[in-house]
Amino acid sequence: MVDIYIRGGWVVTMDRERRIIRDGAVAVEDGVIIDVGKREQLDEKYRRYADVLISAERDIVMPGLVNTHVHLAQGLLRACADYLPLIEWLRDRVWPLQGNYTKQEALASAKLVVLEMIKTGTTSFLETGLVGRYGPDEIIEMIHSTGLRAAVARHVMDLKGYATQDNILHEGLVESGDYSLKDTVRLIEKYHGWDNRIWVWFGPRTPGAVSTELYREIAARARELKTGITMHLAEVREDVEYTVRNFSKKPVEFAHWLGLTGRNVVLVHVVWVEDSEIRLLSETETSVSHNPSSNMKLASGAARVSDMLRMSVNVALGTDGGPSNNSYDLIREMKHAALLQSLRTLRADAIRAEDVLEMATIRGARALMIDHLAGSIERGKRADIIVVDYWQPHLHPLNNPVSHLVYAASGYDVKHSIVDGRVVMFNRRVLTLSEEEILEEAERAAWSLYERAGVCTSPDLKWPIY
Numbered sequence: 120m121v122d123i124y125i126r127g128g129w130v131v132t133m134d135r136e137r138r139i140i141r142d143g144a145v146a147v148e149d150g151v152i153i154d155v156g157k158r159e160q161l162d163e164k165y166r167r168y169a170d171v172l173i174s175a176e177r178d179i180v181m182p183g184l185v186n187t188h189v190h191l192a193q194g195l196l197r198a199c200a201d202y203l204p205l206i207e208w209l210r211d212r213v214w215p216l217q218g219n220y221t222k223q224e225a226l227a228s229a230k231l232v233v234l235e236m237i238k239t240g241t242t243s244f245l246e247t248g249l250v251g252r253y254g255p256d257e258i259i260e261m262i263h264s265t266g267l268r269a270a271v272a273r274h275v276m277d278l279k280g281y282a283t284q285d286n287i288l289h290e291g292l293v294e295s296g297d298y299s300l301k302d303t304v305r306l307i308e309k310y311h312g313w314d315n316r317i318w319v320w321f322g323p324r325t326p327g328a329v330s331t332e333l334y335r336e337i338a339a340r341a342r343e344l345k346t347g348i349t350m351h352l353a354e355v356r357e358d359v360e361y362t363v364r365n366f367s368k369k370p371v372e373f374a375h376w377l378g379l380t381g382r383n384v385v386l387v388h389v390v391w392v393e394d395s396e397i398r399l400l401s402e403t404e405t406s407v408s409h410n411p412s413s414n415m416k417l418a419s420g421a422a423r424v425s426d427m428l429r430m431s432v433n434v435a436l437g438t439d440g441g442p443s444n445n446s447y448d449l450i451r452e453m454k455h456a457a458l459l460q461s462l463r464t465l466r467a468d469a470i471r472a473e474d475v476l477e478m479a480t481i482r483g484a485r486a487l488m489i490d491h492l493a494g495s496i497e498r499g500k501r502a503d504i505i506v507v508d509y510w511q512p513h514l515h516p517l518n519n520p521v522s523h524l525v526y527a528a529s530g531y532d533v534k535h536s537i538v539d540g541r542v543v544m545f546n547r548r549v550l551t552l553s554e555e556e557i558l559e560e561a562e563r564a565a566w567s568l569y570e571r572a573g574v575c576t577s578p579d580l581k582w583p584i585y
């Protein structure tokens with residue numbers, strides 16, 4: 120007997136040889152991939168003995184996507200902060216909204232985001248910054264119940280600034296160093312490693328909101344507790360000015376000086392960096408989460424992704440959040456990643472679709488330190504698999520599945536999703552969440568949040584609504 124047998128279609132494995140198997144098949148038992156190969160060879164062994172038989176003749180079968188930069192608390196903030204650069208975007212819109220959340224509203228936002236990610240093919244993600252007011256315990260338990268894998272970083276901070284002098288964190292988000300550090304350790308003790316699907320990381324706030332002493336403490340505690348650290352870095356030019364002015368160090372040098380580089384660190388954005396800093400990232404095996412839509416929309420800049428890949432940095436992909444992207448669809452993000460490198464370098468071959476698909480799968484798994492479990496379809500790994508329907512005009516004919524996934528597909532082409540051997544979406548119906556309830560809850564929560572914050576109470580539109 121096997122639990123799940125997927126037969127037919129193109130299997131894009133992302134294994135060590137990056138094999139693509141035409142008319143392939145995958146067998147799953149007890150959550151583990153036990154066989155991958157040609158359908159004609161596997162059919163005999165598994166076809167008649169499977170609990171769940173998935174026909175994928177007109178589909179692409181591939182590893183579930185890994186989104187390495189997500190803000191669950193920004194699901195309700197879509198269209199609340201358009202047309203603004205990062206600092207005003209945070210100070211005038213995003214922070215006041217996030218600083219007014221009730222736990223119930225934050226949970227409604229998190230559910231909405233998780234639902235969107237399941238529906239667009241993400242099976243693992245890295246949440247960047249929960250705080251006490253969002254109710255991190257309830258959010259983590261909700262994620263676990265949906266079946267997804269997630270590393271959930273909790274914010275740690277002891278100052279209130281960010282980058283420029285007039286930019287002060289909203290009072291509703293301020294926490295003390297003692298509390299935010301202790302609460303992160305509490306969450307790690309409670310949830311880290313839960314069913315090999317949930318991990319709790321440190322999420323130090325961006326330079327300006329954390330003292331050097333606390334940064335060092337975070338680096339030491341993460342090593343001691345064997346967990347990860349994720350932090351926004353060098354997103355806009357003001358970030359470079361801040362570390363140079365205050366510490367005479369470029370952003371990556373600053374992070375490295377404090378112990379915030381290494382195999383367990385994911386630095387986010389990393390737009391404004393020089394060659395010497397890229398080298399440092401490579402030498403320390405620090406991962407970078409690239410978020411092209413957010414960087415374009417907030418006019419932050421174009422990250423040097425093709426240079427980083429050439430210098431052997433592990434670059435992964437992230438969507439960022441509702442008010443910066445404004446989507447959590449990682450397949451759409453792949454297209455933006457590819458196009459942005461061509462535009463930045465004025466070279467049509469600056470980056471290939473293969474590179475971008477690696478960023479969204481196996482490189483993401485490596486960034487989350489779960490590449491022994493996920494990120495590819497190969498024997499012995501946990502079964503995190505998505506099935507993409509290519510029998511549609513925009514993906515037809517399928518002469519190159521990798522090119523089509525990166526340049527032509529969208530997350531809404533994902534038909535089925537399996538995480539850890541459990542089917543979480545079948546024929547686009549999510550089985551672990553109630554879609555209707557989540558949409559209704561999110562709508563109610565959003566309007567009460569906007570009213571309380573006094574932000575986003577009417578749409579930012581130049582046209583009249585009748």
Ligand SMILES: [Zn+2]
Nearest residue numbers: 247351439440
């Ligand atoms: Zn972010």
